[in-house]
Amino acid sequence: MERGRLATRRPAPPSRLLMLGEGRAFWEAGATLAMWPWLTRAPRGDGHPVLVLPGLLASDTSTRPLRNYLKKQGYEPHGWNLGRNLGPRAGIESGMVRRLHELSERHGGRKVSLVGWSLGGVYARLLTKHYPQLVRSVITLGSPLRGHIYCTNAWQVYELVSGQASDDPQRMSHATDVPQVPTTSIYSRSDGVVAWRSSLTRTGPRSENIEVRASHLGLGVHPAVLYAVADRLSQPEGEWKPFDRRLFGPLAYPKPGER
Template sequence: MTATAQTLRPPSRTLMFMEGRAIHEFGAFLGALPLLSLAPRGDGHPVLVLPGLVASDASTRALRTFLTSNKGYAVSGWRQGRNYGLREGVQHAMVDLVEELSDTHGRKISLVGWSLGGLYARQLAKMMPERVRQVITLGSPFAGDPRSTNAWRVYEWASGRKSDEVDPRFGGDLAAPPPVPTTAIFSRTDGVCAWQGCMEKSGGQTESIEIESSHCGMGHHPAAVYAVADRLAQKEGQWRPFDRSGWRSLAYPDPHR
């Protein structure tokens, strides 16, 4: 664990209180649908969307419906009810689903994970890079100490595991980037996870995209949805970093400022 990860503090109570804006962000998503329809359209490859802690596929329905109906992807939820952490059988079920989607469509799949779901996505990509096209995380605290979030106690209660417990059989070092193109979407006003722990190191196939969002609304925030669609639309094997030029600079701050 790095010194930075050790010193990160959870978001303030003020930011935690502001998580209520997730409701308004959903309204903004509905209002922005005509504009979001202008986002790039991809090649229809399979996409697996993984929900956050104690959330279910219902929480990602808006994003999945948009990617299916507006962008033509073959999108699947994780099909395991509520996400209570790595309980018995969860890891194997996710591995089986990745294999099923990849085999059914005869193509690599993209993994999109919100919060804890993003941690799963990264680890699955490390275990199965031959089946994964790219990884996109939304507010996922992979680079910080587990206690740099306001949800670590909930995780321990829900999963029955220690928040800092690492299973070496599930992808290894959490902070290490997967060997596939990886995008980390984060917000400095995240009220659940310290934003510094949700950023990816910039590299040849890694990047971070900043938006101004709550944590609980990130999965349907218009800026996040557009960024996800933009990243998914890239041709396989031709990944390039997100382009913030022009009008996008107004919606997407420089993450390294």
């Protein structure tokens, strides 16, 4: 029943109270420093390239902590090198396509994993839809994957900086389709920017949702998110199994349906 409701009802944007709670992102970054010994015990990477895409109004600076962590864990993370994310302006899509091909070629033709934060996750699914042969896996962090951007508290900013309509169905349809590669959506019910229900991807043989207790602005620096991203990226190419949240309990990863 819940799955049917999610498919037909537009999620409301997060409340003002949740928006006010976004300030805890600073504490979440501090928690990552305190939890660093635990984070370094995450599964190690195999050196494959990872392209990290920033959220709306953000740049590669925002994803640097995540990329630094992935580098230490044995991956080859890269920023998108397209400046500040001001939405799908002219040249952005072609720039991401060039970056994807460039990274694959630089790493000997290896497939590239994509990690997208918020709007960056929508971009990641767009790239995967059109170039699945170049993508190894997709991980989205608090991305609006269902409905349209009106389920966020950022749609007015999106329209202002991008010059695009928020309710353009063609631009969002690629986010709804589940990529034909291992796919993970990490979301938080206390997200103050994006309605958490809109971040749920349809689950399947190689797709899953992982809930964390985090703010939207803290998703790229939260210890539970960093560990989950490293764990998902560590899976051998061509293999996949669901994330085992039982290893750390509900304080880090709530059980499905909890609350």
